[in-house]
Amino acid sequence: MLTQGNAAQRDPLLEARDVSMRYGDFIALRNVSLSVGKGEIVSIVGPNGAGKTTLVNTLTGLFPPTTGEVFFLGNKLADNDIVKLSTQGLARAFQLVNIFPDLTVRETLAVAASSYGGLRWRMMQNFRRNDTIGKIVEDTARAFGLHTSLDVLSSALPHGKRKLLDVASALALHPKVLLLDEPTAGVSTADKYGIMETLLAAAERMNVGAIMLVEHDMDLVSRYSTRIVAMQDGAKIADSPAEEFFKNEEVLSIVVGKGNH
Numbered sequence: 001m002l003t004q005g006n007a008a009q010r011d012p013l014l015e016a017r018d019v020s021m022r023y024g025d026f027i028a029l030r031n032v033s034l035s036v037g038k039g040e041i042v043s044i045v046g047p048n049g050a051g052k053t054t055l056v057n058t059l060t061g062l063f064p065p066t067t068g069e070v071f072f073l074g075n076k077l078a079d080n081d082i083v084k085l086s087t088q089g090l091a092r093a094f095q096l097v098n099i100f101p102d103l104t105v106r107e108t109l110a111v112a113a114s115s116y117g118g119l120r121w122r123m124m125q126n127f128r129r130n131d132t133i134g135k136i137v138e139d140t141a142r143a144f145g146l147h148t149s150l151d152v153l154s155s156a157l158p159h160g161k162r163k164l165l166d167v168a169s170a171l172a173l174h175p176k177v178l179l180l181d182e183p184t185a186g187v188s189t190a191d192k193y194g195i196m197e198t199l200l201a202a203a204e205r206m207n208v209g210a211i212m213l214v215e216h217d218m219d220l221v222s223r224y225s226t227r228i229v230a231m232q233d234g235a236k237i238a239d240s241p242a243e244e245f246f247k248n249e250e251v252l253s254i255v256v257g258k259g260n261h
């Protein structure tokens with residue numbers, strides 16, 4: 001259950017071992033080790049440029065690390081085939097709405113769902129007749145309250161619903177681990193909790209094992225994380241259960257300090 005923090009470090013779903021990343025001479029990640037276990041919601045926090053997105057990029061196989069290794073379900077990520085990884089249960093919320101603005105909500109979800117279970121893009125043409133995809137689309141849309149907007153152009157959705165569609169598209173892959181990069185960025189304070197509650201409830205209903213979240217909003221971090229990892233200058237400077245994290249004044253001042261959002 002996602003709301004129950006359980007480190008489960010012995011049997012991680014996703015694990016980085018001593019991962020470093022260089023862009024030329026610039027070191028963006030310095031020997032970062034990190035694991036995410038079943039039931040965890042792990043937030044990655046830190047000032048701008050700390051290496052949070054780079055870490056997620058290496059964890060999802062988008063960029064192989066310069067040194068170190070990443071393991072998903074105990075298997076080393078051998079290549080950077082993110083499509084293959086997503087069908088195996090490692091999913092990341094992409095901004096599909098920006099990529100395919102002319103698709104309806106139904107079609108956007110179908111693009112994501114068509115990757116699930118080895119189904120391929122060419123099935124898109126037939127998705128209305130394809131029971132498997134149709135069911136995933138309907139179930140996912142319902143879980144996110146998007147079922148009344150299925151035939152609306154995704155680019156015509158209000159901002160909050162677009163963010164939900166991004167997350168819903170990732171969940172249509174039935175991931176074991178879901179990685180999210182600021183899922184409520186640009187959403188009003190009034191709406192952000194609703195979006196978080198909707199996505200967490202949907203993730204739980206769809207048996208997502210763990211969530212990793214890059215997040216600047218410390219209010220959301222404190223409300224929803226079971227564990228918090230702080231980064232600074234490419235290094236991990238803290239990794240602790242949420243309640244302990246907020247007692248560490250030194251780390252907190254770095255995370256929420258000058259230069260942060």
Ligand SMILES: Nc1ncnc2c1ncn2[C@@H]1O[C@H](COP(=O)(O)OP(=O)(O)OP(=O)(O)O)[C@@H](O)[C@H]1O
Binds near residue numbers: 023046048051055
């Ligand atoms: N492709 C790249 N080439 C060179 N440097 C890069 C590249 N991608 C990121 N960097 C640098 O690596 C550092 C870490 O960037 P990253 O985007 O991972 O930080 P972040 O913590 O996610 O920041 P933010 O909170 O601003 O999104 C930054 O200094 C950034 O400029």
